[in-house]
Amino acid sequence: MLRDKLNDAMKEAMRARDQAALGTIRLILAKLKDVDIAARTETSREGVAEDKILSMMQGMIKQRNESIVLYEKGNRADLADKEKAEIAVIERFLPQQMDEAAVAAAVREAIAAAGATTVKDMGGVMAALTAKYAGQMDFAKASAAVKKVLTG
Helix, strand or coil: CHHHHHHHHHHHHHHHCCHHHHHHHHHHHHHHHHHHHHHCCCCCCCCCCHHHHHHHHHHHHHHHHHHHHHHHHCCCHHHHHHHHHHHHHHHCCCCCCCCHHHHHHHHHHHHHHHCCCCHHHHHHHHHHHHHHHCCCCCHHHHHHHHHHHHHC
C-alpha cells in the first residue's frame, strides 16, 4: 500500500512539475529498491514489509536532521532549507507521529509487557516498541525514556 502511495505521489509530482517533491520521492524509491535487494533471498523475491519501509523512512529523516545541524554550523542555510523541504516530503508518507505523552505511555506499556526491570532488559522493550510503533515515534527519544524508567 505504501509503495503504491509513493508511486502515485511520484506521478502526481511529475504532472504538477514539482521538482523538489519529485526528487525526494525518487530518493525514497531508490532507497526502497536498495533495501528490497538487500532483503532478497534464494527463495523469496518479495519486497520488505511496511514496517521496514517506515523504519527506512525514519532513518532518512534522521540523516537529514543530522545534515541540517552540520549545514547550519557551516552557515549553509540554503542546503539546510533543502534538507528541511525533503523532510517535509518524507513525512507526508509517515503515519501521525506520537506526542511525548503517548510515547511515555507506550514505553510504560512495553516495559510492563516485557517484564523489564533493569537496563539489561532494554533490548526486548525496544524490539517490542519498534515492532508495534514503526514510523510513529522517534526511537532515539523512546530509548532515552526506556533507559530513564529502567534506571529509576
